[in-house]
Amino acid sequence: MIVLDALLQGILMGLLFALVALGLTIIFGMMDIVNFAHGEFLMIGMYTTYWTSLLLHIDPLITLPASAIVGMLLGLASYYCLVKYLLRGPMIAQLFGTFGLMLFLRYLAQFLFGTDYRIIQKGLLVGKSLSLGPFIIDWTKLSTAILSLLAFILVYYLLHRTKLGKALRATALNKEAAAYMGIRTDRMNALAWAIGGGTVGIAGGLLVNFWYVYPTIGLVFVMIAFASVAMGGFGSIKGAFFAGVIVGMIELLFPVFGYLIGWDFLGPHFKFTLVYFAYFIIVVLRPQGLFGWTR
Amino acid sequence: MDTLKDVFDFRDFSKVEQVVLVLFSLFLLVFPWLEAGSFVKVVMIQFLLFSLFGMGWNTIGGYGGQVELGKAQYVGIGAYSVALMMVWWKIPFWVSMPIGVLIAIGYSFIIGYPLFRLKGHYFAIATICTSLVLQDIFINWKLVGAAKGIELPIRDHPDFLYMQFKSDTYYFYFIMALFYVGIFYMNWFRKSKLGYQLRMIKEDEEAAESLGINARWCKIKAYSIASAFVAVGGGFLAVYNLYIDPYSVMDLDLSIKIALMSMLGGAGSMWGPIIGSAFLVPLDRFLGSWLGAQKGLIGVDFMIYAALIMIVSAYQPRGIWGIIEQFRKRGA
Numbered sequence: 001m002i003v004l005d006a007l008l009q010g011i012l013m014g015l016l017f018a019l020v021a022l023g024l025t026i027i028f029g030m031m032d033i034v035n036f037a038h039g040e041f042l043m044i045g046m047y048t049t050y051w052t053s054l055l056l057h058i059d060p061l062i063t064l065p066a067s068a069i070v071g072m073l074l075g076l077a078s079y080y081c082l083v084k085y086l087l088r089g090p091m092i093a094q095l096f097g098t099f100g101l102m103l104f105l106r107y108l109a110q111f112l113f114g115t116d117y118r119i120i121q122k123g124l125l126v127g128k129s130l131s132l133g134p135f136i137i138d139w140t141k142l143s144t145a146i147l148s149l150l151a152f153i154l155v156y157y158l159l160h161r162t163k164l165g166k167a168l169r170a171t172a173l174n175k176e177a178a179a180y181m182g183i184r185t186d187r188m189n190a191l192a193w194a195i196g197g198g199t200v201g202i203a204g205g206l207l208v209n210f211w212y213v214y215p216t217i218g219l220v221f222v223m224i225a226f227a228s229v230a231m232g233g234f235g236s237i238k239g240a241f242f243a244g245v246i247v248g249m250i251e252l253l254f255p256v257f258g259y260l261i262g263w264d265f266l267g268p269h270f271k272f273t274l275v276y277f278a279y280f281i282i283v284v285l286r287p288q289g290l291f292g293w294t295r
Numbered sequence: 296m297d298t299l300k301d302v303f304d305f306r307d308f309s310k311v312e313q314v315v316l317v318l319f320s321l322f323l324l325v326f327p328w329l330e331a332g333s334f335v336k337v338v339m340i341q342f343l344l345f346s347l348f349g350m351g352w353n354t355i356g357g358y359g360g361q362v363e364l365g366k367a368q369y370v371g372i373g374a375y376s377v378a379l380m381m382v383w384w385k386i387p388f389w390v391s392m393p394i395g396v397l398i399a400i401g402y403s404f405i406i407g408y409p410l411f412r413l414k415g416h417y418f419a420i421a422t423i424c425t426s427l428v429l430q431d432i433f434i435n436w437k438l439v440g441a442a443k444g445i446e447l448p449i450r451d452h453p454d455f456l457y458m459q460f461k462s463d464t465y466y467f468y469f470i471m472a473l474f475y476v477g478i479f480y481m482n483w484f485r486k487s488k489l490g491y492q493l494r495m496i497k498e499d500e501e502a503a504e505s506l507g508i509n510a511r512w513c514k515i516k517a518y519s520i521a522s523a524f525v526a527v528g529g530g531f532l533a534v535y536n537l538y539i540d541p542y543s544v545m546d547l548d549l550s551i552k553i554a555l556m557s558m559l560g561g562a563g564s565m566w567g568p569i570i571g572s573a574f575l576v577p578l579d580r581f582l583g584s585w586l587g588a589q590k591g592l593i594g595v596d597f598m599i600y601a602a603l604i605m606i607v608s609a610y611q612p613r614g615i616w617g618i619i620e621q622f623r624k625r626g627a
Contacts, residue, residue, distance in 0.1 A: 034416050082605055089612030092362050092558055095419065099551060100604030107594035107601065215594075219547070223427065226420045234416060273431040276424035283417055284409040 014248020019148035023196030029235025030192035036098040039218025040105035045204020046213040071201020075193035110215040140209040227279040239291030349568025351524025357562035360497030365422035371545035373529025387456040392530040399526035403519040430545040444540025561616025
């Protein structure tokens with residue numbers, strides 16, 4: 001029973017991780033850039049929902065679009081002000097460029113909001129839970145999972161069923177050829193950043209309902225998102241989805257196993273270690289990730 | 296004999312570089328007698344330490360072109376082996392430090408063998424992951440002090456065997472000696488067979504393999520050299536701070552700082568890591584002490600630091616050394 005419960009919670013948590021990873025994998029798939037600042041986008045999404053719902057006295061769920069818009073604008077701004085220039089350089093310069101952005105946003109948040117831990121205290125769904133027989137599910141987590149699924153379906157539809165998605169994928173596959181076909185690759189890249197920022201903004205807006213926000217929160221999530229994106233294969237939407245769920249399950253199942261066996265080594269303080277370890281094993285056995293393709 | 300010649304032969308550098316190197320060495324020699332404040336001394340020691348780290352990183356990250364972001368785990372291994380051996384068995388620094396370096400080399404082979412199956416971003420993130428796993432293990436491992444860390448026993452009087460001194464001057468000369476060992480080693484390394492092989496791999500790995508270079512093995516060797524360098528620095532850190540914990544010696548920030556300084560200075564060049572740390576360490580420290588002390592400006596120093604990182608990576612990915620070379624070419 002406890003295992004099944006952990007499995008369920010793990011899937012719910014995993015869907016959130018997948019939503020965080022979605023933006024990262026879209027951005028990577030388009031232009032081979034690993035965005036270190038992704039966790040900071042999440043943090044800013046969290047702060048946006050927190051402050052708008054607190055200051056305007058409206059329900060945190062209604063402020064989700066605000067988080068999405070702020071995330072999109074942030075993505076666009078970082079593309080046009082920084083990433084566009086980074087694309088000319090080697091991979092290491094790109095990594096450090098986004099790393100600089102991450103530091104900048106983190107300390108900007110610290111400067112503006114201080115280091116206090118903040119969480120949304122009241123809202124339509126906050127603190128309420130749904131009991132399904134023996135299982136108790138927080139409404140906040142359930143709504144997060146549902147929205148995450150929706151976001152994945154939307155992005156998948158956008159990429160694979162629309163003309164715009166075709167242009168996006170063409171840019172991802174071969175930038176020069178796409179440019180010859182009259183696709184404005186610069187705009188496609190910007191669009192990828194907007195989608196990436198928007199989805200992670202939503203994730204942040206949902207997360208702040210049950211997770212404390214503070215300026216350095218990004219690092220925890222960005223590492224998990226990295227691990228899940230790499231596990232699923234960089235640039236693969238399907239991969240990000242399944243790897244996110246796997247990560248969520250690892251994170252919650254192993255402590256339970258550890259508890260059942262009575263083996264402290266698998267305790268809850270090692271949950272993220274196990275995620276990194278699983279990433280390492282999967283990637284070494286299958287260097288292109290679970291759903292990645294070799295170029 | 297040829298090896299020795301390679302180590303001490305700086306003749307292929309330009310006249311300006313030679314003169315600057317000599318002047319810089321003289322400056323370092325007399326620095327402790329310049330009556331500088333203790334804060335400046337600490338910054339200088341930090342600068343030399345990070346140059347040492349950076350030179351190590353430069354072998355795999357600069358010459359080899361592999362984006363390695365997990366060097367902090369080797370700082371931790373070096374620091375912990377010195378500290379633990381001193382606490383448990385009272386083994387002097389001069390014995391425990393080489394053992395720590397050997398452990399780091401052995402560990403780097405174990406980690407490096409699977410790691411170098413990976414390429415590009417997968418590799419970069421895997422190095423971060425290995426470092427984080429080790430940090431988490433040390434945070435939770437009660438035997439080695441867990442998150443509280445270890446305090447080294449302080450000896451009553453200055454002791455050369457345990458590298459405990461009252462004044463920073465001794466530490467300064469010690470890290471300076473290590474720094475010069477590093478410089479001489481790198482001077483040999485860039486002309487060695489491995490150095491040329493690595494540069495070839497960086498340019499075109501497939502072409503290198505077709506010429507009979509075992510790329511993976513070369514990278515593993517360079518990785519363990521880098522780890523040895525960093526572990527020496529870690530050992531120094533343990534006796535210098537007399538206190539270590541997983542957050543100070545194994546943090547992701549430290550890994551990134553090491554790579555960042557080399558990259559900002561100019562990865563793959565002899566002087567890049569030194570220039571990078573000469574630039575970033577004082578900036579970090581002075582900005583921190585100047586702005587950090589003022590109320591209401593918490594974090595602004597890091598924002599300036601971060602903005603600088605972004606500007607350099609966007610406009611000159613080859614770092615400060617790249618800018619210098621650009622000017623030199625224009626002048627010639």
